Amino acid sequence: MKFVQPIRDKKKLEELKEVLRRQSYRDLFLFEMGINTGLRISDLLKLHVNDVKERTHIVIKEQKTGKDKRFIINTALREKINEYVSGMNETDCLFASKKTKKPITRIQAYRIMNTAAEKVGLDEIGTHTLRKTFGYHYYQKTKDVVMLQTIFNHSAPSITLRYIGIQQDEIDKSLEDFSL
Numbered sequence: 042m043k044f045v046q047p048i049r050d051k052k053k054l055e056e057l058k059e060v061l062r063r064q065s066y067r068d069l070f071l072f073e074m075g076i077n078t079g080l081r082i083s084d085l086l087k088l089h090v091n092d093v094k095e096r097t098h099i100v101i102k103e104q105k106t107g108k109d110k111r112f113i114i115n116t117a118l119r120e121k122i123n124e125y126v127s128g129m130n131e132t133d134c135l136f137a138s139k140k141t142k143k144p145i146t147r148i149q150a151y152r153i154m155n156t157a158a159e160k161v162g163l164d165e166i167g168t169h170t171l172r173k174t175f176g177y178h179y180y181q182k183t184k185d186v187v188m189l190q191t192i193f194n195h196s197a198p199s200i201t202l203r204y205i206g207i208q209q210d211e212i213d214k215s216l217e218d219f220s221l
Contacts, residue, residue: 045167047177047206056161068153070125071136075171077118079192081105082168086144091131093122106194176205
């Protein structure tokens with residue numbers, strides 16, 4: 042199993058968005074939904090237009106946990122959603138395959154993200170990177186690990202910090218100048 046990281050550098054985030062924008066608007070929107078909601082890829086791929094269009098919240102039953110989750114759609118994301126779904130039918134899959142019109146698979150999503158990441162020089166990237174990136178930047182902005190733990194349904198703050206790579210960052214920083 043490959044260990045994936047959040048994208049910590051905001052400049053790299055913007056570079057990746059530009060690569061995805063050139064690839065396909067669907068791919069860019071998948072990335073933006075992931076990094077702005079923190080939803081798992083399996084939950085994102087199940088979404089349909091009527092799950093997000095003219096809504097204030099995304100309401101899902103998490104595939105992994107079976108728990109109900111209600112997540113606010115902030116103003117910036119709502120604008121992106123409105124632009125993306127314009128002209129789509131209510132029952133259309135948000136992230137449909139161009140060929141089948143069914144949701145793209147997790148494997149396809151992984152390939153999309155990995156191909157784009159390689160173009161901007163990022164490694165240790167996968168579909169879980171979207172969720173981890175959301176968590177990393179949410180924590181950097183708020184420093185509220187307990188709220189993030191709640192958002193992610195984690196059992197302890199230490200699990201959340203390890204998950205978003207904060208513990209490793211702190212360990213690396215503490216050992217950088219350590220020498221005997």
